[in-house]
Amino acid sequence: MKKLQYERPLIQRLNTGLMNKFGMKTEYTPHTHIDEVSVKSLIKEFGSPLFVISEKTIRNTYKEANRAFKTRYPKVQFAWSYKTNYINAVCNVFHQEGSWAEVVSGFEYHKALNNGVPGSKIIFNGPDKSEDDLRAAINNESPIHIDHLDELYHLNELAVEMNKRPKVAIRVNMDTGVYPMWDRFGFNYENGQAWDAINKIILADKLDLVGLHSHIGTFMLSPSAYGVAASKLSDLALGIKKKYKKNILYLDMGGGFASKNTLKGSFLQGVDTNPNFDQFAEAISTAILNAGFGTDELPLLVLETGRALIDDAGYLLGSVISNKRLSDGRRATILDFGVNVMFTSFWYDHKISPAQDFGNYTEDSVLYGPLCMNIDVIREHITLPPLKRNDHVVVHTVGAYNMTQWMQFIALRPAVVMIDMKNKVHLIRKRENLEYLEACEVKPDYLKSFKL
Ligand SMILES: *Cc1c(COP(=O)(O)O)cnc(C)c1O
Numbered sequence: 001m002k003k004l005q006y007e008r009p010l011i012q013r014l015n016t017g018l019m020n021k022f023g024m025k026t027e028y029t030p031h032t033h034i035d036e037v038s039v040k041s042l043i044k045e046f047g048s049p050l051f052v053i054s055e056k057t058i059r060n061t062y063k064e065a066n067r068a069f070k071t072r073y074p075k076v077q078f079a080w081s082y083k084t085n086y087i088n089a090v091c092n093v094f095h096q097e098g099s100w101a102e103v104v105s106g107f108e109y110h111k112a113l114n115n116g117v118p119g120s121k122i123i124f125n126g127p128d129k130s131e132d133d134l135r136a137a138i139n140n141e142s143p144i145h146i147d148h149l150d151e152l153y154h155l156n157e158l159a160v161e162m163n164k165r166p167k168v169a170i171r172v173n174m175d176t177g178v179y180p181m182w183d184r185f186g187f188n189y190e191n192g193q194a195w196d197a198i199n200k201i202i203l204a205d206k207l208d209l210v211g212l213h214s215h216i217g218t219f220m221l222s223p224s225a226y227g228v229a230a231s232k233l234s235d236l237a238l239g240i241k242k243k244y245k246k247n248i249l250y251l252d253m254g255g256g257f258a259s260k261n262t263l264k265g266s267f268l269q270g271v272d273t274n275p276n277f278d279q280f281a282e283a284i285s286t287a288i289l290n291a292g293f294g295t296d297e298l299p300l301l302v303l304e305t306g307r308a309l310i311d312d313a314g315y316l317l318g319s320v321i322s323n324k325r326l327s328d329g330r331r332a333t334i335l336d337f338g339v340n341v342m343f344t345s346f347w348y349d350h351k352i353s354p355a356q357d358f359g360n361y362t363e364d365s366v367l368y369g370p371l372c373m374n375i376d377v378i379r380e381h382i383t384l385p386p387l388k389r390n391d392h393v394v395v396h397t398v399g400a401y402n403m404t405q406w407m408q409f410i411a412l413r414p415a416v417v418m419i420d421m422k423n424k425v426h427l428i429r430k431r432e433n434l435e436y437l438e439a440c441e442v443k444p445d446y447l448k449s450f451k452l
Pocket of ligand 1: 304
């Protein structure tokens with residue numbers, strides 16, 4: 001038997017049940033395995049840092065969201081928000097579960113097509129759709145969500161030229177009681193812009209207005225705001241029915257449901273306090289069901305939930321480069337991943353666990369990334385056991401946005417693996433190398449040589 005390491009005795013005061021100035025401190029436990037695969041073996045095979053995605057967690061979370069909505073509302077359709085995580089393997093897990101695609105750029109649109117999503121099931125959002133993008137979307141009968149009047153007029157023009165009737169929705173922004181209001185996208189409900197756009201579409205009679213869309217914000221902690229948004233979209237849909245005798249086929253409530261992360265400065269842990277899918281589903285379905293639609297006119301409810309479906313499934317594994325003491329005596333630990341691959345550390349206090357056993361002693365520390373840049377801070381304060389050089393850590397809840405907003409500043413992007421339903425590991429994105437980085441560079445001939 002291996003001899004246990006000596007550790008000095010430690011007396012620690014325990015405050016049971018009471019909150020102290022650190023909130024309800026949860027004790028850390030070592031996180032040595034993800035879906036029964038050992039963290040050490042993953043790092044050994046694929047290097048450090050490494051993103052790990054649990055297919056099991058994605059499917060379970062999706063089923064949970066689907067259940068929450070489908071038990072409350074008869075017609076529900078999810079559309080996977082590509083910008084939240086557009087690694088093809090991830091997208092295809094959602095498509096296998098029945099999710100359509102929701103994209104906000106031309107390349108995302110083509111990514112969805114290449115993944116095999118039928119054009120009619122790709123929702124095209126965003127303020128910047130090029131003419132080529134719009135033509136492709138019109139030809140494929142994709143629902144185009146109009147962001148501004150210039151786009152509306154452009155679509156009218158293309159419809160005539162291409163002799164087609166594009167399927168469109170308008171994006172509506174509104175006061176839902178959550179501030180600051182996201183009023184830069186789409187048409188405002190309160191000041192009449194939304195009705196202006198609706199009238200212009202229907203009276204010009206070149207586009208087929210099939211839906212109404214809103215996406216009221218991101219990391220929203222208040223289900224009731226969605227209730228307000230769903231009521232206002234329902235009001236528009238019923239108004240269109242009354243004025244033009246036209247049924248709106250779907251209401252798209254966008255995304256933005258908070259994941260289980262903890263916002264910086266929050267007193268309590270997100271996992272304990274953030275609303276769950278049932279609460280969002282209750283607010284939205286109640287608002288639509290009570291709005292006054294006839295039974296055969298109930299619109300399809302579309303949801304573009306991103307972060308709440310994928311955040312939990314993503315982990316980032318890393319290694320300790322060094323420990324040092326700051327000038328005030330605080331312990332600092334330098335890790336091999338920074339804000340270059342963990343953009344979300346600007347907003348969240350991500351949960352970080354050591355990946356090996358440790359004793360009782362803990363110390364308040366600051367965690368830095370490896371970049372030569374002062375803002376490269378992963379956690380400003382965290383209570384952790386001492387970590388040695390080459391020890392490993394597991395960052396939790398990093399599945400949303402990190403694998404799309406990551407950048408090649410100072411360090412290249414790490415590999416991404418997915419652990420499948422049978423706990424088998426698949427490489428789904430290779431570690432980047434210099435060749436990849438330089439693939440798009442062009443060096444003019446006259447700059448190819450120099451003498452030093
Ligand atoms: C980003 C985005 C989403 C997804 O938002 P989450 O906060 O990840 O749920 C959905 N719809 C639109 C239009 C978006 O821009």
